[in-house]
């Protein structure tokens with residue numbers, strides 16, 4: 001699939017948000033309307049100062065996404081995923097770097113915005129509360145220049161895609177949290193633009209609708225010829241549907257490739273998940289084949305402990321791991337070994353982030 | 358922590374009232390911080406007060422010499438004194454009347470309201486808390502209008518009846534706050550969450566602006582409108598304060614139609630009217646507001662999140 | 664005494680469509696429980712939380728929360744429960760810094776002076792927000808905002824806490840820290856928790872009991888392990904064994920392995936290896952017996968994978984059962 005010219009091409013993109021403006025006494029200044037020029041005067045008169053450092057949200061991001069691809073972006077909160085998506089959507093101007101989206105230079109944001117659909121994390125702010133879900137979606141189509149007949153038909157299809165046909169007659173103010181999120185998704189599916197940008201689209205969806213949503217993104221949208229960039233903090237969502245993914249950290253791309261390629265850095269390791277009951281913390285350090293241990297206590301009367309062990313791929317590794325856990329007493333109720341997932345990859349990166357910070 | 362209820366009460370034997378007071382103080386501090394953060398706007402605010410006062414000064418120049426004839430015998434001879442009383446009081450009345458609704462709406466939209474309700478304070482405390490803003494915003498305004506009026510534009514006041522004047526002001530503010538509460542209650546009671554709230558619009562935008570006699574004495578209006586003017590607190594407090602504070606004003610000459618009808622002295626009429634309004638509107642405001650919250654609790658319109 | 668004890672709770676929202684959001688919901692929740700409210704979008708989870716916290720009046724039913732009457736003493740209930748809404752933006756003032764936000768709320772809960780300062784410092788530390796204390800809420804991450812919302816609700820030291828989708832929008836670290844916080848509250852401070860979540864793994868990790876709601880009705884309410892066990896789903900446990908004695912291999916008797924249905928085996932990749940598959944209706948009960956057998960026989964355990972029944976399965980089973988109904 002990764003052949004031909006990229007549909008989205010970014011080269012050396014960086015973004016720095018300016019620092020917040022504070023008065024000398026440390027209060028934040030909010031500026032509205034005519035006060036804007038007063039602020040400039042105030043700054044000239046040294047009544048205010050710029051606080052702290054500007055925030056560097058993206059550093060030298062170079063990326064190509066090909067037509068028909070589902071491309072995933074993963075990384076911790078604050079790693080710059082939203083910033084990157086906003087730049088692609090033409091909503092944010094990069095500080096440096098160049099790029100092209102659907103054949104249009106990044107500088108021509110107005111044209112780009114007509115070729116992308118965008119679901120933002122806080123998108124429900126943009127819904128009109130007094131109107132029904134159906135009206136919200138349909139009027140959006142009309143505003144974008146659809147004929148009434150087409151808007152009606154597409155709205156029905158989009159509401160169907162997100163499983164909201166019956167509840168579509170309710171006013172947005174009467175919808176539950178997850179339903180509101182699905183209205184936003186339906187709105188983004190309406191125009192069938194060449195590019196669809198989804199920033200954490202499955203937040204708040206129940207497991208069934210979440211699976212449907214991911215299926216839709218992974219299968220239906222590519223079939224319609226749409227190219228998708230999807231951001232999700234749950235890496236497993238990306239792993240299931242994205243052909244390729246990028247891992248972001250501190251504003252940089254630290255890896256791009258198919259999920260299998262990305263996981264190569266963890267080759268030779270596997271994950272052992274255990275649940276134990278009773279028993280104390282083992283007194284010794286974990287034996288050699290065990291590289292990392294994460295454990296959590298479950299509330300409740302049963303006294304269960306959940307273990308997430310990263311171990312070397314060796315014949316004696318499992319027994320060593322079990323033996324070590326059992327050395328604290330108690331019994332093991334569940335054992336499951338599996339190859340590492342993208343989520344484990346993200347977790348594996350966390351420690352050196354803390355060292356850096 | 359398991360016995361936090363009794364512990365909390367044990368720790369704070371001063372009781373509910375003191376806690377409410379501390380809560381109000383917290384509101385005031387918060388409003389102050391927010392006010393500070395919009396400080397550059399305070400410059401605009403100052404300019405705005407100056408321009409308004411200047412405008413009436415210029416009008417005052419126009420009517421110079423004819424002022425006594427225009428504003429009638431009761432309110433003295435100085436148009437600037439006449440007008441400054443109205444501008445200064447209007448600010449307060451406007452706040453008490455309009456702010457409850459606006460602040461309730463804002464706290465509903467940013468989601469603070471339901472959290473305020475989910476706490477040990479009474480349902481009315483947030484309302485009072487939001488009003489602490491007026492102390493920050495209005496009291497300085499009063500002083501500034503007064504100062505501009507007196508030092509720049511030649512307004513003159515008598516201060517020998519200042520206590521009575523303060524009493525009238527307090528009554529009018531209470532009555533206006535009652536109307537404000539009624540207006541705020543419609544946010545939940547009538548579910549008016551967008552657009553113009555009718556109570557506020559009718560009393561403040563229509564009646565108070567046109568009929569209360571802020572810029573001219575009510576006597577210039579046709580008789581039926583003069584009677585309508587007698588329905589709102591603004592009319593009485595303007596009348597009373599002008600009589601008490603403006604130079605050359607007379608305490609005994611009736612101006613308002615109701616003063617001409619009733620056998621009492623005009624100031625007594627003002628006092629009775631304002632007291633009656635306070636006694637009716639303030640409790641009514643509280644009751645309606647409480648009912649509004651209860652209705653929202655039934656209809657599920659109290660919170661915006663789902 | 665039960666912290667929550669309500670019976671027959673029903674709620675129909677007024678309005679054009681008059682959604683029946685809850686119907687005949689009974690709930691008794693003991694002190695120190697962590698109840699997970701699960702169910703599809705629109706099942707009525709939030710509605711139930713609003714009713715139990717006194718923000719919404721039920722149409723029918725009643726009972727007590729924290730010993731107060733749900734209908735007549737709702738203001739007492741509101742005063743003594745904590746609630747965190749699904750969007751962390753609820754109740755955070757963007758004009759105040761992280762610390763100032765907490766400072767504002769402290770006196771609301773009767774905290775002042777040095778005591779308030781100490782508690783705020785403690786919460787900032789516990790929720791890992793110390794470094795952000797002076798920052799504006801819009802400049803911190805979603806996870807940090809969610810923790811600020813939690814900190815605000817914890818100022819009160821209430822013994823009953825409602826959390827509506829508390830880990831929405833958080834990354835792995837954020838999820839971890841919020842879950843740790845909930846666990847700490849419950850296990851170390853005895854706080855009773857009612858939470859909703861769409862992440863089944865989270866419910867499994869945190870909740871001592873589970874209530875499945877669908878279209879306003881309870882489909883199932885039981886201890887978490889009982890919910891899983893009662894589904895009657897049979898799942899395989901696969902082992903790869905290195906034989907103690909390569910000549911003989913006697914598979915275990917299913918009857919000796921609690922809840923095991925049957926055992927099958929096959930020769931493995933290497934000459935002294937076998938792969939064994941045990942199908943069980945209760946993996947958590949079978950596994951210890953199976954491990955005991957493996958070690959008792961002196962075999963070496965080379966690999967083991969089980970697909971235990973999870974709340975994901977429970978969700979699928981229970982909501983499918985709901986759909987099958989007319």
Ligand SMILES: Nc1ncnc2c1ncn2[C@@H]1O[C@H](COP(=O)(O)OP(=O)(O)O)[C@@H](O)[C@H]1O
Nearest residue numbers: 017055057076077078079080081082083084802
């Ligand atoms: N409007 C803004 N002003 C200042 N800083 C911002 C703004 N938006 C984001 N940031 C900062 O930029 C960084 C990247 O943020 P974001 O792109 O939202 O990350 P992600 O989506 O991966 O969570 C963070 O450090 C964040 O605090």
Ligand SMILES: Nc1ncnc2c1ncn2[C@@H]1O[C@H](COP(=O)(O)OP(=O)(O)O)[C@@H](O)[C@H]1O
Nearest residue numbers: 174175176657676684704705706707708709710
């Ligand atoms: N304020 C409201 N007005 C009208 N209907 C509502 C309101 N809140 C929720 N509903 C309806 O009630 C049902 C249950 O909603 P909710 O309790 O928010 O579900 P959940 O939290 O389980 O997703 C949904 O069908 C929803 O549309």
Ligand SMILES: [Mg+2]
Nearest residue numbers: 081082121199
């Ligand atoms: Mg983001």
Ligand SMILES: [Mg+2]
Nearest residue numbers: 176177663709
């Ligand atoms: Mg909900």
